[in-house]
Amino acid sequence: MGRWQPNARGRLTRAAYELYGERGYEQTTVAEIAKRAGLTERTFFRHFADKREVLFAGSEDLQEALVGAVTGAHESVAPVDAVTTALEAAGAVLTDREFSRQRQRIIDANTELRERELIKLARLAAAVAGALRHRGVPDLTASLAAEVGMAVFKVAWQRWLDGTGAEDLRGCVREAVGELKGTTTRT
Amino acid sequence: MGRWQPNARGRLTRAAYELYGERGYEQTTVAEIAKRAGLTERTFFRHFADKREVLFAGSEDLQEALVGAVTGAHESVAPVDAVTTALEAAGAVLTDREFSRQRQRIIDANTELRERELIKLARLAAAVAGALRHRGVPDLTASLAAEVGMAVFKVAWQRWLDGTGAEDLRGCVREAVGELKGTTTRT
Incomplete structure (x- = not known):
């Protein structure tokens, strides 16, 4: 530049x-x-x-931020908590909701872009799982924590854009994480 | 015919x-x-x-089976359990591992097919979330249970094909569900 x-x-x-x-x-x-x-x-x-x-220029930054946060988490932190903490940190960076909504409208209107977005999320999950395995987390735990983390992020993201959750993305991630912990232990 | x-x-x-x-x-x-x-x-x-x-002819059957099982679950069953039970039932139907491996190899070798497969999973999640909302489950809980369910299924599926989990897909789903419940309550 x-x-x-x-x-x-x-x-x-x-x-x-x-x-x-x-x-x-x-x-x-x-x-x-x-x-x-x-x-x-x-x-x-x-x-x-x-x-x-x-439209996808931010993907690599997001991936680096997530992988860095997972890698940097203290070893006493449980895998799923390392992932959700990383997602909250990512959520704190993405603050311009109108910009994100505009981007989502563009993506939703085009099949190729929707596919690209899904691939981006799948790659993020694979990178996070890799970072966990690198910490010595067993394969099943690593894959599951990463995929569940992405599921949480996807739901939080959608709610943030819809305006049905908290005002900021970080808050939406926290709500979804809280719901996850409640949901899986309710029975 | x-x-x-x-x-x-x-x-x-x-x-x-x-x-x-x-x-x-x-x-x-x-x-x-x-x-x-x-x-x-x-x-x-x-x-x-x-x-x-x-390659995708079975998708609609799978979606119908999942939605049917979620819709049919007793109302006392927690949303995430309705989803995981439905996934176990789906796992019990898919028994031909060699056929599934052959399909996966074909899909992995082609970008268009990989994209189509991701879209299929996203649609399954949306259909399952819809079935939960139809039961009166609040939006956040429904979306999260569906997305987390798909995350579990994805991991179980991969492990079944890799041969790193149980011998049958149903067993792999059970292992992943067990890990999910352990993972999210460990801290």
């Missing part, structure tokens, strides 16, 4: 979201995104591999 | 699996599947919408 283009990435992201919302993801070209942002296509491709990448 | 074509569906399925395994899913045509099965393309299309459908 050159000094002569302050926050080019942010401008490109905003322009892409606007256009995806206005005319649809499929109908939008990279040339149009660059033009709307007042930048060149070349600049676009310095920041994103393609127009889909604009 | 005419009387003059006993088990055409089964023959087409076996032929498709063989060809997908031998030359790859993408490289196989419906004409080749029909030929290998000793049937016509027309017969193929009486049984399946396309060549992908051969």
